[in-house]
Amino acid sequence: MTEPSLDIMDIPATVSSPQVRADPGQGLICLAGESYPENTFEFYRPITEWLAAFLQRDERPLTLEIRLTYLNTSSVKCLIDLLDELEEAHHAGRRVALNWYYDLEDDRAMELAEEFKEDLTLPFAIIPLQRQG
């Protein structure tokens, strides 16, 4: 591992795009909020690149944390790409995991998480969250 370690990525949320935090030290990528940006593929490109770079340069485990409450179809496509990337890493023997958080009272959000999980074999936890306040 001679390459320099990856930078922390920290993109604040907007009305239509999620907050993105990627921390190589923690081995964690976190997406939180709603995802329907104007140019979805542009938005997700750096995330996909960061993930690929981490898997290439780093040996440590990686967790993808999803706290998305709404996704447009392009975002669904980008997320499926990210999941496929993780699934491949999993098959290659890497320690990768996915934690998908959803609002405990939102059955629909859980149904969606189940759809994303289907066909995947990597550790994929669907975790209900108590509503705040």
Added chain:
Amino acid sequence: MEEARVIMMLTGALAQLAPEDALRPVLEALLREHRKQDAQLRKLTRISDRYQKQLKEANLALAQASFTDLLTGLPNRRAMVERVNGELGRSDRNHASPALLMVDVDHFKQVNDSYGHETGDQVLQSLANTLRSTVRAYDTCARWGGEEFLVLLPETAMADAVGVGEKLRRAAQQRPEGEPLPGITLSIGVAVHRQGETPAAVLRRADDAMYEAKRQGRNRVVAAE
């Protein structure tokens, strides 16, 4: 299923290649990529379908909520305006005049003041049930305002409409057994739609008749002129 056909062709081509053919790894890589794309597309479509279904359900729930009175579960004023307009249009086309009953609870303010708003709400809920179960299946009861209800009777002559009004008035007076709510009476104004009359005009006549019932001492049904 374009993708499925490509996968079939590649599989067929691979089966014909000799094991040591130099093209084999290329075709195998292509086949893998196509299988992956195929799986992705299926997944994307499935998730998209689910989103659409959820959106449809949410829209339906929203539409239902926007046409329903929260307290009584009856159609609200918005829903009733649409229904009345539709029925009056039918009336003009088919000469089948509907009747409108404006129903108002007598001295409702006293119920609220003496027993509290919670009891007032329960009285309205109970009355809504009484109205709903007393009218015919094809009639509509709606919460029109605070303690005001509007009943729409399709294709009904004045004598029959007054009959329904009397039935409602008596039913409201007889509380269901064991129900510990204060007794109420109703003042009801009845108007039958005239050909070409606007919704506002016929509603005004029903309203006026209801106020006439109040003037005559309440707890009665008055037919509009």
